[in-house]
Amino acid sequence: MDTEVSVVGLGAMGAALAGAFLAAGRSTTVWNRTRGKALPLVARGAAEAASPGAAVGASPLVVVCLKTYDVVREVLSPCAEELAGRTVVNLTSGSPVHAREAADRAGKRGVRYLDGAVLATPSGVGRPDTLHLYGGPRIVFDAHRDVLAALGDPVYLGDDPALPAVHDVALLGQLWATLTGWLQGVALVGADGPGGGVSATAYTAVASRWMTTAGRLMDEYARRIDAGEYRDGEFPLDLHLMLMGLLAHAGELRGVESGLPETFLGLAGRAVADGHGADGYARLIDYIRRDADR
Numbered sequence: 005m006d007t008e009v010s011v012v013g014l015g016a017m018g019a020a021l022a023g024a025f026l027a028a029g030r031s032t033t034v035w036n037r038t039r040g041k042a043l044p045l046v047a048r049g050a051a052e053a054a055s056p057g058a059a060v061g062a063s064p065l066v067v068v069c070l071k072t073y074d075v076v077r078e079v080l081s082p083c084a085e086e087l088a089g090r091t092v093v094n095l096t097s098g099s100p101v102h103a104r105e106a107a108d109r110a111g112k113r114g115v116r117y118l119d120g121a122v123l124a125t126p127s128g129v130g131r132p133d134t135l136h137l138y139g140g141p142r143i144v145f146d147a148h149r150d151v152l153a154a155l156g157d158p159v160y161l162g163d164d165p166a167l168p169a170v171h172d173v174a175l176l177g178q179l180w181a182t183l184t185g186w187l188q189g190v191a192l193v194g195a196d197g198p199g200g201g202v203s204a205t206a207y208t209a210v211a212s213r214w215m216t217t218a219g220r221l222m223d224e225y226a227r228r229i230d231a232g233e234y235r236d237g238e239f240p241l242d243l244h245l246m247l248m249g250l251l252a253h254a255g256e257l258r259g260v261e262s263g264l265p266e267t268f269l270g271l272a273g274r275a276v277a278d279g280h281g282a283d284g285y286a287r288l289i290d291y292i293r294r295d296a297d298r
């Protein structure tokens with residue numbers, strides 16, 4: 005076997021990764037503990053390795069996607085000899101601590117290492133707009149960027165291998181917050197009027213356009229947070245607080261309970277009580293950062 009990329013782990017995600025490499029015309033070796041999972045990929049042109057060591061030895065680039073970091077360690081530990089001089093890209097989900105430990109271990113064994121995070125479900129892998137996050141030495145990322153582009157849009161975050169894991173949970177938190185806010189909107193608007201109110205689909209046609217405005221606000225507030233300048237004559241926290249009260253009231257009237265108004269009122273209420281009513285929403289970062297000096 006002498007292929008461009010090896011994929012170790014063919015669960016739902018690993019199989020999608022290997023499939024995307026094949027779809028992009030990259031010669032691919034695969035390995036999985038349960039061998040039957042390789043069959044559909046072999047039918048599409050993949051080579052199946054008989055062991056993790058054989059998979060690692062087959063390609064300069066080894067993409068690993070296993071259940072946990074403990075499994076990665078268990079599977080790759082016996083392959084020290086084959087791994088030397090190769091690049092491992094670990095797309096297994098884990099914590100920043102896991103990522104740093106794996107990078108340290110790789111460094112001690114002469115293995116080039118990137119940690120990564122896939123921001124998609126398996127069906128999204130291979131789409132050009134699907135984000136894949138990478139952290140580790142820039143030179144290693146640059147050397148493999150073209151092959152990794154088969155999986156989607158490769159985003160390099162920096163030298164620290166922990167960056168993808170932190171971004172992964174941060175972005176998931178943002179996703180859940182957004183989706184919960186959207187569900188609250190569906191419930192509020194759907195509860196109104198005769199015949200059950202507005203459908204989820206009709207509300208979403210407006211709500212998804214509103215996300216463009218939210219993105220613009222994020223850009224603006226990010227500049228303010230980085231500059232530490234929070235004054236906002238246009239949309240101050242005093243006004244936010246009043247509107248949050250209206251949201252809470254609407255939820256009571258229409259039997260909607262998301263927990264969000266209480267969270268909003270708690271954060272903004274504390275900031276206003278501390279004298280920050282003339283500041284904008286970005287000021288709430290100080291109430292979210294536990295150790296912030298307010």
Ligand SMILES: NC(=O)c1ccc[n+]([C@@H]2O[C@H](COP(=O)([O-])OP(=O)(O)OC[C@H]3O[C@@H](n4cnc5c(N)ncnc54)[C@H](OP(=O)(O)O)[C@@H]3O)[C@@H](O)[C@H]2O)c1
Nearest residue numbers: 013014015016017018037038070071075096097124125126
């Ligand atoms: N699925 C998603 O939507 C998604 C999205 C983003 C990130 N991820 C991450 O991607 C990673 C894989 O997820 P997945 O969805 O592919 O999970 P999965 O379908 O459960 O597959 C798990 C993989 O780990 C292997 N494995 C488990 N224990 C093992 C052991 N002791 N020795 C050798 N191999 C072992 C499995 O091999 P067998 O086939 O032999 O059991 C299989 O290849 C996870 O870290 C997950 O969090 C998944």
